[in-house]
Amino acid sequence: MNRGLLICLRGKDLLRKSTRAVQHKIIRHYNCEAESEIKRFIAENTEIVRDQSLTPEISLRLFTVKCRFWTERPELWPFPDPFWAIYWPGGQALARHLLNNPELSAGRKVLDLGCGCGASAIAAKLSGAAHVVANDTDPVAAIATKMNCELNGLEPLPCVTENLIGSEPENWDLILLGDMFYEETLIDSLHNWLNKCVKLQRTQILIGDPGRAQFESHEIKKLLYEEAQFDLPDSVREENYGLTNSTVWSYRPEN
Structure with a gap:
Protein backbone atom coordinates (compact mmCIF):
# COMPACT_ATOMS: atom_id res chain seq x y z
CA MET A 1 0.00 0.00 0.00
CA ASN A 2 0.98 3.60 -0.41
CA ARG A 3 -0.94 6.56 0.86
CA GLY A 4 -1.88 7.92 -2.55
CA LEU A 5 -3.20 4.52 -3.61
CA LEU A 6 -5.31 4.27 -0.47
CA ILE A 7 -6.90 7.63 -1.28
CA CYS A 8 -7.62 6.49 -4.83
CA LEU A 9 -9.11 3.24 -3.59
CA ARG A 10 -11.38 4.92 -1.12
CA GLY A 11 -12.84 7.03 -3.89
CA LYS A 12 -13.79 3.84 -5.71
CA ASP A 13 -14.65 1.90 -2.54
CA LEU A 14 -12.22 -0.85 -3.57
CA LEU A 15 -10.12 -1.01 -0.43
CA ARG A 16 -13.02 -2.43 1.55
CA LYS A 17 -13.51 -5.11 -1.11
CA SER A 18 -9.82 -5.95 -1.27
CA THR A 19 -9.60 -6.52 2.48
CA ARG A 20 -12.82 -8.50 2.72
CA ALA A 21 -11.15 -11.67 1.46
CA VAL A 22 -8.60 -11.62 4.27
CA GLN A 23 -10.75 -10.07 6.96
CA HIS A 24 -11.66 -13.45 8.46
CA LYS A 25 -7.96 -13.93 9.26
CA ILE A 26 -7.56 -10.64 11.10
CA ILE A 27 -10.96 -9.98 12.64
CA ARG A 28 -10.13 -12.17 15.65
CA HIS A 29 -7.16 -9.97 16.49
CA TYR A 30 -9.17 -6.85 15.68
CA ASN A 31 -11.83 -7.71 18.24
CA CYS A 32 -9.56 -9.07 20.96
CA GLU A 33 -6.80 -6.47 21.03
CA ALA A 34 -6.70 -4.55 24.28
CA GLU A 35 -6.92 -0.77 23.93
CA SER A 36 -3.40 -0.42 25.26
CA GLU A 37 -2.11 -2.71 22.52
CA ILE A 38 -3.92 -0.74 19.84
CA LYS A 39 -2.45 2.47 21.23
CA ARG A 40 0.99 0.93 21.10
CA PHE A 41 0.46 -0.15 17.48
CA ILE A 42 -0.63 3.37 16.51
CA ALA A 43 2.28 4.99 18.35
CA GLU A 44 4.84 2.63 16.80
CA ASN A 45 3.48 2.60 13.24
CA THR A 46 2.52 6.23 12.58
CA GLU A 47 4.40 9.50 12.38
CA ILE A 48 3.34 12.74 14.05
CA VAL A 49 2.51 15.14 11.22
CA ARG A 50 1.87 18.85 11.64
CA ASP A 51 3.08 21.07 8.80
CA GLN A 52 2.00 19.17 5.68
CA SER A 53 -1.69 20.07 5.69
CA LEU A 54 -4.14 22.97 5.69
CA THR A 55 -4.09 22.97 9.51
CA PRO A 56 -0.53 23.25 10.84
CA GLU A 57 -2.07 24.11 14.22
CA ILE A 58 -3.18 20.48 14.58
CA SER A 59 -0.81 17.53 15.09
CA LEU A 60 -1.94 14.07 13.99
CA ARG A 61 -0.58 10.52 14.01
CA LEU A 62 -0.68 9.37 10.36
CA PHE A 63 0.80 6.88 7.94
CA THR A 64 3.71 8.42 6.01
CA VAL A 65 6.46 7.11 3.74
CA LYS A 66 8.53 6.48 6.87
CA CYS A 67 5.94 4.04 8.24
CA ARG A 68 5.96 0.29 7.68
CA PHE A 69 2.34 0.10 6.57
CA TRP A 70 2.85 2.63 3.80
CA THR A 71 4.09 -0.24 1.63
CA GLU A 72 3.00 -3.35 3.59
CA ARG A 73 0.72 -5.85 1.85
CA PRO A 74 -2.95 -5.53 3.01
CA GLU A 75 -3.07 -9.13 4.27
CA LEU A 76 -0.38 -8.24 6.81
CA TRP A 77 -2.27 -5.28 8.30
CA PRO A 78 -3.46 -6.04 11.84
CA PHE A 79 -6.67 -4.03 11.27
CA PRO A 80 -8.88 -3.52 8.21
CA ASP A 81 -9.43 -0.20 6.43
CA PRO A 82 -6.96 2.20 8.13
CA PHE A 83 -8.85 5.33 7.05
CA TRP A 84 -8.03 6.84 10.46
CA ALA A 85 -4.36 7.02 9.42
CA ILE A 86 -4.98 9.48 6.56
CA TYR A 87 -5.81 13.20 6.76
CA TRP A 88 -8.31 13.36 3.91
Missing part, protein backbone atom coordinates in the same frame (compact mmCIF):
# COMPACT_ATOMS: atom_id res chain seq x y z
CA PRO A 89 -8.59 16.59 1.87
CA GLY A 90 -12.27 17.17 2.70
CA GLY A 91 -11.51 16.89 6.40
CA GLN A 92 -8.60 19.28 6.00
CA ALA A 93 -10.85 21.92 4.43
CA LEU A 94 -13.50 21.41 7.09
CA ALA A 95 -11.04 21.72 9.98
CA ARG A 96 -9.44 24.80 8.37
CA HIS A 97 -12.86 26.42 7.98
CA LEU A 98 -13.70 25.80 11.65
CA LEU A 99 -10.39 27.26 12.83
CA ASN A 100 -10.87 30.30 10.58
CA ASN A 101 -14.42 30.83 11.86
CA PRO A 102 -14.53 29.82 15.55
CA GLU A 103 -18.04 31.27 15.91
CA LEU A 104 -19.34 28.26 13.97
CA SER A 105 -18.63 25.90 16.85
CA ALA A 106 -18.06 28.14 19.90
CA GLY A 107 -20.42 27.20 22.72
CA ARG A 108 -22.22 24.63 20.58
CA LYS A 109 -22.90 20.89 20.68
CA VAL A 110 -20.99 19.32 17.77
CA LEU A 111 -20.93 15.86 16.18
CA ASP A 112 -18.06 14.81 13.90
CA LEU A 113 -19.61 11.99 11.85
CA GLY A 114 -17.11 9.53 10.38
CA CYS A 115 -14.36 11.25 12.32
CA GLY A 116 -11.39 9.18 11.08
CA CYS A 117 -8.31 10.75 12.66
CA GLY A 118 -10.53 13.21 14.58
CA ALA A 119 -9.17 16.42 13.04
CA SER A 120 -12.55 18.14 12.58
CA ALA A 121 -13.63 17.25 16.11
CA ILE A 122 -10.33 18.61 17.42
CA ALA A 123 -10.74 21.81 15.39
CA ALA A 124 -14.23 22.30 16.81
CA LYS A 125 -13.00 21.84 20.37
CA LEU A 126 -10.03 24.16 19.83
CA SER A 127 -12.53 26.72 18.50
CA GLY A 128 -14.51 26.67 21.75
CA ALA A 129 -17.27 24.11 21.22
CA ALA A 130 -19.09 23.34 24.46
CA HIS A 131 -19.44 19.62 23.73
CA VAL A 132 -17.93 17.56 20.90
CA VAL A 133 -18.57 13.90 20.13
CA ALA A 134 -16.50 12.02 17.56
CA ASN A 135 -18.24 9.16 15.78
CA ASP A 136 -16.68 6.39 13.70
CA THR A 137 -17.78 2.78 13.34
CA ASP A 138 -14.13 1.70 13.45
CA PRO A 139 -13.04 1.27 17.10
CA VAL A 140 -9.41 1.85 16.08
CA ALA A 141 -10.38 5.26 14.68
CA ALA A 142 -11.94 6.12 18.04
CA ILE A 143 -8.70 5.26 19.83
CA ALA A 144 -6.64 7.17 17.26
CA THR A 145 -8.89 10.19 17.75
CA LYS A 146 -8.38 10.12 21.50
CA MET A 147 -4.60 9.90 21.03
CA ASN A 148 -4.70 12.83 18.61
CA CYS A 149 -6.69 14.85 21.14
CA GLU A 150 -3.96 14.31 23.74
CA LEU A 151 -1.35 15.22 21.12
CA ASN A 152 -3.06 18.62 20.83
CA GLY A 153 -3.36 19.29 24.54
CA LEU A 154 -7.01 18.28 24.80
CA GLU A 155 -8.75 15.85 27.07
CA PRO A 156 -9.84 12.82 25.00
CA LEU A 157 -13.19 13.56 23.40
CA PRO A 158 -16.09 11.14 23.78
CA CYS A 159 -16.02 8.72 20.84
CA VAL A 160 -19.08 6.75 19.75
CA THR A 161 -18.65 3.70 17.50
CA GLU A 162 -22.31 2.97 16.74
CA ASN A 163 -23.57 3.70 13.24
CA LEU A 164 -25.58 6.88 13.78
CA ILE A 165 -26.78 7.21 10.19
CA GLY A 166 -30.50 6.50 10.26
CA SER A 167 -30.78 6.83 14.03
CA GLU A 168 -33.20 9.21 15.71
CA PRO A 169 -31.63 12.67 15.43
CA GLU A 170 -30.28 14.20 18.62
CA ASN A 171 -30.21 17.90 19.35
CA TRP A 172 -26.85 18.61 17.72
CA ASP A 173 -26.21 22.24 16.90
CA LEU A 174 -23.66 21.30 14.25
CA ILE A 175 -22.82 18.09 12.39
CA LEU A 176 -19.52 17.82 10.51
CA LEU A 177 -18.88 15.39 7.65
CA GLY A 178 -15.48 15.20 5.96
CA ASP A 179 -14.90 12.88 2.99
CA MET A 180 -18.03 10.82 3.62
CA PHE A 181 -19.48 11.11 0.11
CA TYR A 182 -17.54 8.41 -1.73
CA GLU A 183 -20.20 5.76 -2.38
CA GLU A 184 -23.69 6.27 -3.83
CA THR A 185 -25.53 4.05 -1.34
CA LEU A 186 -23.88 5.82 1.56
CA ILE A 187 -24.69 9.22 0.09
CA ASP A 188 -28.37 8.21 -0.22
CA SER A 189 -28.44 7.20 3.45
CA LEU A 190 -26.70 10.38 4.53
CA HIS A 191 -29.03 12.52 2.45
CA ASN A 192 -32.12 11.03 4.13
CA TRP A 193 -30.67 11.22 7.64
CA LEU A 194 -29.28 14.74 7.34
CA ASN A 195 -32.58 15.96 5.97
CA LYS A 196 -34.28 14.51 9.04
CA CYS A 197 -31.74 16.15 11.37
CA VAL A 198 -32.40 19.54 9.81
CA LYS A 199 -36.18 19.21 9.86
CA LEU A 200 -36.50 17.83 13.40
CA GLN A 201 -33.62 19.55 15.21
CA ARG A 202 -32.71 22.51 12.97
CA THR A 203 -29.15 21.19 12.94
CA GLN A 204 -26.51 23.02 10.91
CA ILE A 205 -24.62 20.69 8.56
CA LEU A 206 -21.13 21.34 7.15
CA ILE A 207 -19.57 19.02 4.57
CA GLY A 208 -15.97 18.88 3.36
CA ASP A 209 -15.21 17.23 0.02
CA PRO A 210 -12.54 17.69 -2.67
CA GLY A 211 -14.94 16.99 -5.54
CA ARG A 212 -15.23 13.22 -5.78
CA ALA A 213 -17.23 12.02 -8.78
CA GLN A 214 -19.91 10.32 -6.68
CA PHE A 215 -20.43 13.54 -4.73
CA GLU A 216 -20.50 15.83 -7.77
CA SER A 217 -23.08 13.73 -9.62
CA HIS A 218 -25.49 13.08 -6.73
CA GLU A 219 -28.76 14.98 -6.35
CA ILE A 220 -27.71 16.12 -2.87
CA LYS A 221 -25.39 18.60 -4.60
CA LYS A 222 -28.44 20.72 -5.48
CA LEU A 223 -29.01 21.34 -1.76
CA LEU A 224 -25.47 22.44 -0.97
CA TYR A 225 -24.11 25.96 -0.75
CA GLU A 226 -20.42 26.73 -0.94
CA GLU A 227 -19.00 28.23 2.24
CA ALA A 228 -15.26 28.14 1.53
CA GLN A 229 -12.69 26.69 -0.85
CA PHE A 230 -9.05 26.01 -0.09
CA ASP A 231 -6.07 25.30 -2.32
CA LEU A 232 -4.42 22.08 -1.19
CA PRO A 233 -0.72 22.08 -0.24
CA ASP A 234 1.61 20.62 -2.87
CA SER A 235 2.23 17.44 -0.85
CA VAL A 236 -1.52 16.80 -0.55
CA ARG A 237 -2.01 17.39 -4.28
CA GLU A 238 0.66 14.83 -5.08
CA GLU A 239 -1.06 12.23 -2.91
CA ASN A 240 -4.50 12.88 -4.38
CA TYR A 241 -3.91 12.29 -8.08
CA GLY A 242 -4.41 15.82 -9.36
CA LEU A 243 -6.92 17.26 -6.90
CA THR A 244 -5.97 20.88 -6.38
CA ASN A 245 -8.56 22.19 -3.91
CA SER A 246 -11.16 21.16 -1.36
CA THR A 247 -14.48 22.78 -0.55
CA VAL A 248 -16.71 23.23 2.49
CA TRP A 249 -20.44 23.14 1.81
CA SER A 250 -23.49 23.80 3.96
CA TYR A 251 -26.45 21.45 3.54
CA ARG A 252 -29.69 23.42 3.43
CA PRO A 253 -32.60 21.27 2.15
CA GLU A 254 -35.23 23.87 3.08
CA ASN A 255 -33.79 26.71 0.96
Whole structure:
Protein backbone atom coordinates (compact mmCIF):
# COMPACT_ATOMS: atom_id res chain seq x y z
CA MET A 1 0.00 0.00 0.00
CA ASN A 2 0.98 3.60 -0.41
CA ARG A 3 -0.94 6.56 0.86
CA GLY A 4 -1.88 7.92 -2.55
CA LEU A 5 -3.20 4.52 -3.61
CA LEU A 6 -5.31 4.27 -0.47
CA ILE A 7 -6.90 7.63 -1.28
CA CYS A 8 -7.62 6.49 -4.83
CA LEU A 9 -9.11 3.24 -3.59
CA ARG A 10 -11.38 4.92 -1.12
CA GLY A 11 -12.84 7.03 -3.89
CA LYS A 12 -13.79 3.84 -5.71
CA ASP A 13 -14.65 1.90 -2.54
CA LEU A 14 -12.22 -0.85 -3.57
CA LEU A 15 -10.12 -1.01 -0.43
CA ARG A 16 -13.02 -2.43 1.55
CA LYS A 17 -13.51 -5.11 -1.11
CA SER A 18 -9.82 -5.95 -1.27
CA THR A 19 -9.60 -6.52 2.48
CA ARG A 20 -12.82 -8.50 2.72
CA ALA A 21 -11.15 -11.67 1.46
CA VAL A 22 -8.60 -11.62 4.27
CA GLN A 23 -10.75 -10.07 6.96
CA HIS A 24 -11.66 -13.45 8.46
CA LYS A 25 -7.96 -13.93 9.26
CA ILE A 26 -7.56 -10.64 11.10
CA ILE A 27 -10.96 -9.98 12.64
CA ARG A 28 -10.13 -12.17 15.65
CA HIS A 29 -7.16 -9.97 16.49
CA TYR A 30 -9.17 -6.85 15.68
CA ASN A 31 -11.83 -7.71 18.24
CA CYS A 32 -9.56 -9.07 20.96
CA GLU A 33 -6.80 -6.47 21.03
CA ALA A 34 -6.70 -4.55 24.28
CA GLU A 35 -6.92 -0.77 23.93
CA SER A 36 -3.40 -0.42 25.26
CA GLU A 37 -2.11 -2.71 22.52
CA ILE A 38 -3.92 -0.74 19.84
CA LYS A 39 -2.45 2.47 21.23
CA ARG A 40 0.99 0.93 21.10
CA PHE A 41 0.46 -0.15 17.48
CA ILE A 42 -0.63 3.37 16.51
CA ALA A 43 2.28 4.99 18.35
CA GLU A 44 4.84 2.63 16.80
CA ASN A 45 3.48 2.60 13.24
CA THR A 46 2.52 6.23 12.58
CA GLU A 47 4.40 9.50 12.38
CA ILE A 48 3.34 12.74 14.05
CA VAL A 49 2.51 15.14 11.22
CA ARG A 50 1.87 18.85 11.64
CA ASP A 51 3.08 21.07 8.80
CA GLN A 52 2.00 19.17 5.68
CA SER A 53 -1.69 20.07 5.69
CA LEU A 54 -4.14 22.97 5.69
CA THR A 55 -4.09 22.97 9.51
CA PRO A 56 -0.53 23.25 10.84
CA GLU A 57 -2.07 24.11 14.22
CA ILE A 58 -3.18 20.48 14.58
CA SER A 59 -0.81 17.53 15.09
CA LEU A 60 -1.94 14.07 13.99
CA ARG A 61 -0.58 10.52 14.01
CA LEU A 62 -0.68 9.37 10.36
CA PHE A 63 0.80 6.88 7.94
CA THR A 64 3.71 8.42 6.01
CA VAL A 65 6.46 7.11 3.74
CA LYS A 66 8.53 6.48 6.87
CA CYS A 67 5.94 4.04 8.24
CA ARG A 68 5.96 0.29 7.68
CA PHE A 69 2.34 0.10 6.57
CA TRP A 70 2.85 2.63 3.80
CA THR A 71 4.09 -0.24 1.63
CA GLU A 72 3.00 -3.35 3.59
CA ARG A 73 0.72 -5.85 1.85
CA PRO A 74 -2.95 -5.53 3.01
CA GLU A 75 -3.07 -9.13 4.27
CA LEU A 76 -0.38 -8.24 6.81
CA TRP A 77 -2.27 -5.28 8.30
CA PRO A 78 -3.46 -6.04 11.84
CA PHE A 79 -6.67 -4.03 11.27
CA PRO A 80 -8.88 -3.52 8.21
CA ASP A 81 -9.43 -0.20 6.43
CA PRO A 82 -6.96 2.20 8.13
CA PHE A 83 -8.85 5.33 7.05
CA TRP A 84 -8.03 6.84 10.46
CA ALA A 85 -4.36 7.02 9.42
CA ILE A 86 -4.98 9.48 6.56
CA TYR A 87 -5.81 13.20 6.76
CA TRP A 88 -8.31 13.36 3.91
CA PRO A 89 -8.59 16.59 1.87
CA GLY A 90 -12.27 17.17 2.70
CA GLY A 91 -11.51 16.89 6.40
CA GLN A 92 -8.60 19.28 6.00
CA ALA A 93 -10.85 21.92 4.43
CA LEU A 94 -13.50 21.41 7.09
CA ALA A 95 -11.04 21.72 9.98
CA ARG A 96 -9.44 24.80 8.37
CA HIS A 97 -12.86 26.42 7.98
CA LEU A 98 -13.70 25.80 11.65
CA LEU A 99 -10.39 27.26 12.83
CA ASN A 100 -10.87 30.30 10.58
CA ASN A 101 -14.42 30.83 11.86
CA PRO A 102 -14.53 29.82 15.55
CA GLU A 103 -18.04 31.27 15.91
CA LEU A 104 -19.34 28.26 13.97
CA SER A 105 -18.63 25.90 16.85
CA ALA A 106 -18.06 28.14 19.90
CA GLY A 107 -20.42 27.20 22.72
CA ARG A 108 -22.22 24.63 20.58
CA LYS A 109 -22.90 20.89 20.68
CA VAL A 110 -20.99 19.32 17.77
CA LEU A 111 -20.93 15.86 16.18
CA ASP A 112 -18.06 14.81 13.90
CA LEU A 113 -19.61 11.99 11.85
CA GLY A 114 -17.11 9.53 10.38
CA CYS A 115 -14.36 11.25 12.32
CA GLY A 116 -11.39 9.18 11.08
CA CYS A 117 -8.31 10.75 12.66
CA GLY A 118 -10.53 13.21 14.58
CA ALA A 119 -9.17 16.42 13.04
CA SER A 120 -12.55 18.14 12.58
CA ALA A 121 -13.63 17.25 16.11
CA ILE A 122 -10.33 18.61 17.42
CA ALA A 123 -10.74 21.81 15.39
CA ALA A 124 -14.23 22.30 16.81
CA LYS A 125 -13.00 21.84 20.37
CA LEU A 126 -10.03 24.16 19.83
CA SER A 127 -12.53 26.72 18.50
CA GLY A 128 -14.51 26.67 21.75
CA ALA A 129 -17.27 24.11 21.22
CA ALA A 130 -19.09 23.34 24.46
CA HIS A 131 -19.44 19.62 23.73
CA VAL A 132 -17.93 17.56 20.90
CA VAL A 133 -18.57 13.90 20.13
CA ALA A 134 -16.50 12.02 17.56
CA ASN A 135 -18.24 9.16 15.78
CA ASP A 136 -16.68 6.39 13.70
CA THR A 137 -17.78 2.78 13.34
CA ASP A 138 -14.13 1.70 13.45
CA PRO A 139 -13.04 1.27 17.10
CA VAL A 140 -9.41 1.85 16.08
CA ALA A 141 -10.38 5.26 14.68
CA ALA A 142 -11.94 6.12 18.04
CA ILE A 143 -8.70 5.26 19.83
CA ALA A 144 -6.64 7.17 17.26
CA THR A 145 -8.89 10.19 17.75
CA LYS A 146 -8.38 10.12 21.50
CA MET A 147 -4.60 9.90 21.03
CA ASN A 148 -4.70 12.83 18.61
CA CYS A 149 -6.69 14.85 21.14
CA GLU A 150 -3.96 14.31 23.74
CA LEU A 151 -1.35 15.22 21.12
CA ASN A 152 -3.06 18.62 20.83
CA GLY A 153 -3.36 19.29 24.54
CA LEU A 154 -7.01 18.28 24.80
CA GLU A 155 -8.75 15.85 27.07
CA PRO A 156 -9.84 12.82 25.00
CA LEU A 157 -13.19 13.56 23.40
CA PRO A 158 -16.09 11.14 23.78
CA CYS A 159 -16.02 8.72 20.84
CA VAL A 160 -19.08 6.75 19.75
CA THR A 161 -18.65 3.70 17.50
CA GLU A 162 -22.31 2.97 16.74
CA ASN A 163 -23.57 3.70 13.24
CA LEU A 164 -25.58 6.88 13.78
CA ILE A 165 -26.78 7.21 10.19
CA GLY A 166 -30.50 6.50 10.26
CA SER A 167 -30.78 6.83 14.03
CA GLU A 168 -33.20 9.21 15.71
CA PRO A 169 -31.63 12.67 15.43
CA GLU A 170 -30.28 14.20 18.62
CA ASN A 171 -30.21 17.90 19.35
CA TRP A 172 -26.85 18.61 17.72
CA ASP A 173 -26.21 22.24 16.90
CA LEU A 174 -23.66 21.30 14.25
CA ILE A 175 -22.82 18.09 12.39
CA LEU A 176 -19.52 17.82 10.51
CA LEU A 177 -18.88 15.39 7.65
CA GLY A 178 -15.48 15.20 5.96
CA ASP A 179 -14.90 12.88 2.99
CA MET A 180 -18.03 10.82 3.62
CA PHE A 181 -19.48 11.11 0.11
CA TYR A 182 -17.54 8.41 -1.73
CA GLU A 183 -20.20 5.76 -2.38
CA GLU A 184 -23.69 6.27 -3.83
CA THR A 185 -25.53 4.05 -1.34
CA LEU A 186 -23.88 5.82 1.56
CA ILE A 187 -24.69 9.22 0.09
CA ASP A 188 -28.37 8.21 -0.22
CA SER A 189 -28.44 7.20 3.45
CA LEU A 190 -26.70 10.38 4.53
CA HIS A 191 -29.03 12.52 2.45
CA ASN A 192 -32.12 11.03 4.13
CA TRP A 193 -30.67 11.22 7.64
CA LEU A 194 -29.28 14.74 7.34
CA ASN A 195 -32.58 15.96 5.97
CA LYS A 196 -34.28 14.51 9.04
CA CYS A 197 -31.74 16.15 11.37
CA VAL A 198 -32.40 19.54 9.81
CA LYS A 199 -36.18 19.21 9.86
CA LEU A 200 -36.50 17.83 13.40
CA GLN A 201 -33.62 19.55 15.21
CA ARG A 202 -32.71 22.51 12.97
CA THR A 203 -29.15 21.19 12.94
CA GLN A 204 -26.51 23.02 10.91
CA ILE A 205 -24.62 20.69 8.56
CA LEU A 206 -21.13 21.34 7.15
CA ILE A 207 -19.57 19.02 4.57
CA GLY A 208 -15.97 18.88 3.36
CA ASP A 209 -15.21 17.23 0.02
CA PRO A 210 -12.54 17.69 -2.67
CA GLY A 211 -14.94 16.99 -5.54
CA ARG A 212 -15.23 13.22 -5.78
CA ALA A 213 -17.23 12.02 -8.78
CA GLN A 214 -19.91 10.32 -6.68
CA PHE A 215 -20.43 13.54 -4.73
CA GLU A 216 -20.50 15.83 -7.77
CA SER A 217 -23.08 13.73 -9.62
CA HIS A 218 -25.49 13.08 -6.73
CA GLU A 219 -28.76 14.98 -6.35
CA ILE A 220 -27.71 16.12 -2.87
CA LYS A 221 -25.39 18.60 -4.60
CA LYS A 222 -28.44 20.72 -5.48
CA LEU A 223 -29.01 21.34 -1.76
CA LEU A 224 -25.47 22.44 -0.97
CA TYR A 225 -24.11 25.96 -0.75
CA GLU A 226 -20.42 26.73 -0.94
CA GLU A 227 -19.00 28.23 2.24
CA ALA A 228 -15.26 28.14 1.53
CA GLN A 229 -12.69 26.69 -0.85
CA PHE A 230 -9.05 26.01 -0.09
CA ASP A 231 -6.07 25.30 -2.32
CA LEU A 232 -4.42 22.08 -1.19
CA PRO A 233 -0.72 22.08 -0.24
CA ASP A 234 1.61 20.62 -2.87
CA SER A 235 2.23 17.44 -0.85
CA VAL A 236 -1.52 16.80 -0.55
CA ARG A 237 -2.01 17.39 -4.28
CA GLU A 238 0.66 14.83 -5.08
CA GLU A 239 -1.06 12.23 -2.91
CA ASN A 240 -4.50 12.88 -4.38
CA TYR A 241 -3.91 12.29 -8.08
CA GLY A 242 -4.41 15.82 -9.36
CA LEU A 243 -6.92 17.26 -6.90
CA THR A 244 -5.97 20.88 -6.38
CA ASN A 245 -8.56 22.19 -3.91
CA SER A 246 -11.16 21.16 -1.36
CA THR A 247 -14.48 22.78 -0.55
CA VAL A 248 -16.71 23.23 2.49
CA TRP A 249 -20.44 23.14 1.81
CA SER A 250 -23.49 23.80 3.96
CA TYR A 251 -26.45 21.45 3.54
CA ARG A 252 -29.69 23.42 3.43
CA PRO A 253 -32.60 21.27 2.15
CA GLU A 254 -35.23 23.87 3.08
CA ASN A 255 -33.79 26.71 0.96
